[in-house]
Amino acid sequence: MVTDTENIKQVVEDLEKQELESPGGVSSPQVYAQLLAIYLFQNDLCNAKYLWKRIPQNIKTSHAELGLIWKVGQRLWMRDFPGVYTSLAVDWSENVSQVMQALLESTRKRAVNLVSHAYSSISADDLAAFVGMPADRAASAVVEQGWNFDSVTRTMTPSQPVTQPTHITSNEDQLYKLTDFVSFLEN
Known part of the structure; x- marks a missing residue:
């Protein structure tokens, strides 16, 4: 599993395609686990939540690791950083271990950034x-x-x-640009 940003989008597309093309609309637990972990790594909590709701209940109960990954997602959703680190302190399967380690590192960086601003x-x-x-x-x-x-x-x-530094334009400059744009659209 690759966690660099260039390849992660391709991996997500492949996993989503596998989920869509799976027989009966039910994919393997490994696909769900990887996709859920990557959504969390990308901080795409909405897609992670919807994926969790899509996963059939029998797969959730028979594969405990899915529940553990979702527990991390719940902590991220609540911005409970100590809880995130506690939930990440698990021996992950080879299937998701790299992504979960990258999630740990990116969460730490995000927390330091938040603290430095706040x-x-x-x-x-x-x-x-x-x-x-x-x-x-x-x-x-x-x-x-x-x-x-x-x-x-x-x-x-x-x-x-x-x-x-932000470039601040005067109201007259903004009005001039808007007028030019509207006249361009009309002609």
Whole structure:
């Protein structure tokens, strides 16, 4: 299973095609597990939810791993980061292990990004809960990204992400462009 963005779209298309072409509309549990895991990896929670509803109940009950993958999806839906990491701490089958490991890493990156935008400072323990690591490892990981660590108070100060300057156009410029566009459409 490949988790790079170039090939992941092709893998999703292939799995969706397998699901659609399966006899009786019921695919194998492995296809459902891979597709559900990839939807979660892509943070496509709506498609993951609809896939979960489509999976026949007898397949859900006979293959416990599907339920475990969906448990991760539920935690992602609720934005319960500590719960996500707890749910991901499972020995996954070879079928989905790479995707679930990539999901763990991308969730950590997303959590660090959210914290850097939302907090001016955060305790090492709170950061550890957000990223699902021990406090010391979490602190050293974000210090490598340029964060500041105060060892006395055990607080982290995120480095401010570089924002792209936005070009603001005046109302007259916008009105001029709109007028040009409308006249183009009329002619």
